[in-house]
Amino acid sequence: MKQDRPAEQYLLVETQSGGTAERFLADAAALAGSGERVRLFLAADGVALGIRGANAKLPQFLGAGGQTWVDDFSLAHRALHAAPLVPGVRTTGISDLADWLLEPGTRVVWH
Template identity: 40%
Template sequence: MSRHLLIETQGPWAGRECASFVRDAAALAGGGHRTQLLLLQEGVLGAVPGVLPELDGYLAADGDLLVDRYSVAQRGLKQEQLVAGSRLVDMDEIAGNVLDAAVKVVWH
């Protein structure tokens, strides 16, 4: 199966597109595709419990939830304040995935 990296930068307050994007990620993960959803910039606010309920379906589908460490720190958040199942990542890991020709990247 293919590998996908979906990058959400706008966050839940930018409109319905964020929730729709997470549902798309859940559909990919649920379909057996190795899927990583990266929350970056304003997108990290969706990792606060209860803010983006669609993450529950994504995590239940065995999706890998990545949250940018720098963006979290910029917003005064800590790992303990994020949904269970999320993983803080640094830009070197993100860049490695973005530059990997085997990974299909979608940026929102």
């Protein structure tokens, strides 16, 4: 008897900005572009990547079908809560991240 398994999905958490974060976003875009379900959560210094015009990789990730959320606490802590976000990026809190971490079939990469 075949056992039903939950669909796999990726939850990528970016806490940095700069060169390594840009490479992480490029990898995320490639993963989403290959048809995988990919969520990206930006926290700590990584929230800067969600600001409109901050980088070219996040719009590519969104265009490939990825979904992105920015941690509202990290935005406020860095006085970025009023900054314009990349279109398609939403804000949320750490409680949503905790829920996503526990969803069956979720593969997590924390950077």
